[in-house]
Amino acid sequence: MSEIAEQYDAYPYPARDPEDERRRLVTGSPSWLPEVEHFLFAGRRDWSRPFRVLVAGGGTGDGLIQLAALLDHDGRAAEITYLDLSRAARDIAERRAAVRGLSGIRFVTGDLLTAPELGRFDYIDCCGVLHHLPEPQTGFDALAAALDPGGGIGLMVYAPHGRSGVYPLQEAFRALLGGLPPAERLARARRILEQVPAGHPFRRNPHLSDHLASDAGFYDLLLHSQDRAFAIDELAAMLGRAGLALIAPATPALYDLARLLPEGVAAPEALGEVERMALAERLRGTIRTHAVYAAPAARAARARARGREMGLVPLLRGLDAAKLARQIERTGRVTLEVGGASMNDLVPADAAPLVARIDGRRSLAEIAAQAGSEPLAFLGLWGRVDRVLGDWGLMHYCSPAPA
Ligand SMILES: C[S@@+](CC[C@H](N)C(=O)[O-])C[C@H]1O[C@@H](n2cnc3c(N)ncnc32)[C@H](O)[C@@H]1O
Secondary structure, eight states: OOHHHHHHHHSOSSOOOGGGGGTOOOOOSSOOHHHHHHHHSTTOOOTTSOEEEEEETOTTSHHHHHHHHHHHHTTOOEEEEEEESOHHHHHHHHHHHHHTTOOOOEEEESOGGGGGGGOOEEEEEEESOGGGSSSHHHHHHHHHHTEEEEEEEEEEEEOSGGGTTHHHHHHHHHHHHTTSOHHHHHHHHHHHHHHSOTTSHHHHOTTOOHHHHOHHHHHHHHSOSSOOOOOHHHHHHHHHHTTEEEEEESSGGGGOGGGGSOTTOOOOTTOOHHHHHHHHHHHHOOOOEEEEEEEEGGGHHHHSOOTTOTTOOEEESSOOHHHHHHHHHHHSEEEEEETTEEEEEEOOGGGHHHHTTOOSSSOHHHHHHHTTOOHHHHHHHHHHHIIIIITTTSEEEOOOOOO
């Protein structure tokens, strides 16, 4: 058995109790369904065709259960395949699906390099896996080969700067504890960590907490046998070599260079989009993971929804439209904490009646008509809303769920 399979059999990740499915749904990026439709299917997928999904390296099932539950809730026809090396992780994922009554998922124990043998998929979720492969590029290539030309991928890989302090500790633990059984490694590493001085970059990094959450979290963060991080430009290059293109991060604003530069300081015009994002990542310094969407390069320009089509239907994520509209009306801003970053962006108070009408059912045309906004003026104002709520991952365009 490989060391990776041994780790995830001993500590299936993330630590989950299937019984918790009775009281909450774990949601996140990638693979929140409206987000998938927004970034990969231009906000209007044809749901009359079954959605063929592969969850590659599905672990204990967070992405799998999120997708299966949301598709089931919306009454969308789907064919879902789960694939992971670890038998123990799969057992937990299967039990979670059973508790929710989500039947019909195909569970496969195996290497994601075999993904193309399992079929062609409209969507592949691969969260927290590719950075653990001995040769990550082979993983990108395998997923690209398993993708339908009209499909796309939701991906999460580690990012270097927000994980500062992790890699020196991993190296030290590997040298000191390599060869010991997983439980013994964990016990000793916990004791060593207690002695690590307060000035160590790991101790000073407020963005890391997995090691506090569970044994599986500690092991995954600090005792991994194979783990590397990619800057966003390295990630884009690996996608490119696999014939894929980076569509966008799930929260594009985090990578927006303009938001990080003071007035009067502009980036050189010659910089490309990925280079700008790479500079933003370095200036921000706190990004721990890249949650991104990617699609075959040939259709990259058509994948992402743009808020200029009046037939699109916007949906807020985790926000109350009326409350948000009141904040915009009162302050002319949206001020929120999003994914560990503080946003404080200008949105004209005139846009409040538009925001108040976002309900995941009304199209932009209906919102404009009901707010009494004339189309051209509407598009100008809506562009300002879109740049803030859309870029912070707080609003997506997606098909209304059937009533
Ligand atoms: C950090 S966990 C992530 C689990 C899940 N995707 C999530 O985000 O909660 C990584 C998972 O990838 C699996 N894995 C690692 N390398 C793999 C490979 N080559 N093929 C299939 N699964 C793999 C591990 O067994 C483990 O369950």
